[in-house]
Amino acid sequence: xxxxxxxxxxxxxxxxxxxxxxxxxxxxxxxxxxxxxxxxxxxxxxxxxxxxxxxxxxxxxxxxxxxxxxxxxxxxxxxxxxxxxxxxxxxxxxxxxxxxxxxxxxxxxxxxxxxxxxxxxxxxxxxxxxxxxxxxxxxxxxxxxxxxxxxxxxxxxxxxxxxxxxxxxxxxxxxxxxxxxxxxxxxxxxxxxxxxxxxxxxxxxxxxxxxxxxxxxxxxxxxxxxxxxxxxxxxxxxxxxxxxxxxxxxxxxxxxxxxxxxxxxxxxxxxxxxxxxxxxxxxx
Numbered sequence: 001x002x003x004x005x006x007x008x009x010x011x012x013x014x015x016x017x018x019x020x021x022x023x024x025x026x027x028x029x030x031x032x033x034x035x036x037x038x039x040x041x042x043x044x045x046x047x048x049x050x051x052x053x054x055x056x057x058x059x060x061x062x063x064x065x066x067x068x069x070x071x072x073x074x075x076x077x078x079x080x081x082x083x084x085x086x087x088x089x090x091x092x093x094x095x096x097x098x099x100x101x102x103x104x105x106x107x108x109x110x111x112x113x114x115x116x117x118x119x120x121x122x123x124x125x126x127x128x129x130x131x132x133x134x135x136x137x138x139x140x141x142x143x144x145x146x147x148x149x150x151x152x153x154x155x156x157x158x159x160x161x162x163x164x165x166x167x168x169x170x171x172x173x174x175x176x177x178x179x180x181x182x183x184x185x186x187x188x189x190x191x192x193x194x195x196x197x198x199x200x201x202x203x204x205x206x207x208x209x210x211x212x213x214x215x216x217x218x219x220x221x222x223x224x225x226x227x228x229x230x231x232x233x234x235x236x237x238x239x240x241x242x243x244x245x246x247x248x249x250x251x252x253x254x255x256x257x258x259x260x261x262x263x264x265x266x267x268x269x270x271x272x273x274x275x276x277x278x279x280x281x282x283x284x
Contacts, residue, residue, distance in 0.1 A: 034062075037081055044095045052099060068102050075102060113165070115175040118158045122167065123193075124186040126216040126233055126267055129153050142169050144179050149279050152233075152268060154220065156186050159213070187220060195221055198241070201229065205242035215239045216267050222274065229274040230282070232256045236265035244273065249282055 030038070041064075042054050053067030063076045075098070083094050132145060132153045143166050145153045156167040167182060196208055198221055208215040216233040222241065230247055232240040234256045253271050260269040272279040 033085075034081070037077075037084055040084075040091065041077070041080070041095065044092055045099075048092060048095060049099050066102070068099070073102065113158055113171065115177070118160075119185060120189060121158050121160050122156055122182060122186050123159050123189050123214055124154050124156055124183070124217045124220060125214065125236065126219065127153055127155050127236075128267055143167065144169060144172060144182060146179065146183060148219075149272065149281065151270065151281075152279075154183070154217070156182050190214060190217060191221060198222060201241050201243065205240065208239040209237060211237060213237060219279070227275050231272045231274060231279060232270075233267045233272075234259035234269065235263035236267055238263075253283065 038057070045052055045054055045066075055065040055067060057064055058074055061074075061076070062078055062081070063074050066073055066075050080094060080098055084091055087094070126148065127145075129147070129151050132143065132155065143155050145155045147153050158165040158167060172178065172182070193212060193214060194210075195218070196210060198206065198218065208218060213236060215237050216235065216239050218239050219231055219233060219241075222229065222231070228244050230242050230244045230249075230252065232238075232252065234240075238259070240256075249271065253269075256271055257269040260266045270281040270283060273282050274280075
């Protein structure tokens with residue numbers, strides 16, 4: 001029966017996505033020269049700096065969100081656009097210079113984050129192990145993490161109004177903290193965001209989509225003594241939990257795979273079983 005709950009949510013999510021797409025087209029179009037600039041900027045960035053992620057425009061601002069060295073940072077395009085208009089032949093050099101300036105000046109540095117100032121903004125995120133390995137960060141710049149399963153890891157971020165910074169080993173060295181310290185603090189901060197019904201899973205399946213970016217991470221708040229739960233985290237912003245009894249595993253697994261295929265921040269296509277205080281993929 002609860003499979004229909006998940007399917008109903010999938011249908012609603014697809015409908016919302018279609019409506020969002022249509023609403024985007026109902027908004028006033030960008031001036032042609034601005035649209036051409038954005039397309040050229042994204043294309044040039046992908047060609048010359050494939051390690052930099054282009055995450056899209058920031059609503060209400062002539063700015064984009066880029067992922068540089070694992071950090072998500074907003075970048076204004078006002079000066080870049082004016083430079084392009086004045087010197088169209090120097091477009092590639094402008095993009096190169098912009099990326100260099102972000103890396104050397106624009107990124108948050110470890111020294112920018114005194115522990116006392118950021119302690120309440122430290123939160124956990126669930127990411128795939130593949131994603132973690134793709135970050136290719138070693139030494140002091142490596143992200144601290146804990147493995148949750150063979151394919152999932154818990155990473156930690158400083159989440160403020162301006163950007164999201166992943167905590168690395170250099171932060172720990174400066175703060176004189178251990179990974180266990182950060183894990184405990186992140187869980188406490190996550191708990192303050194709200195458990196959103198995690199105490200009532202025995203009554204009905206729970207689907208979390210609060211929009212705060214930490215729904216999948218709330219799997220860490222489940223009662224680890226409660227065996228017999230099924231868990232799905234297809235997206236960073238989605239957590240589905242239900243009692244295993246009465247569930248159709250094949251249907252749930254197929255539905256989770258479909259969600260991951262279109263997820264904005266995909267985590268895992270697996271459905272997990274909570275057993276012995278640990279998550280185990282049901283496909284094993």
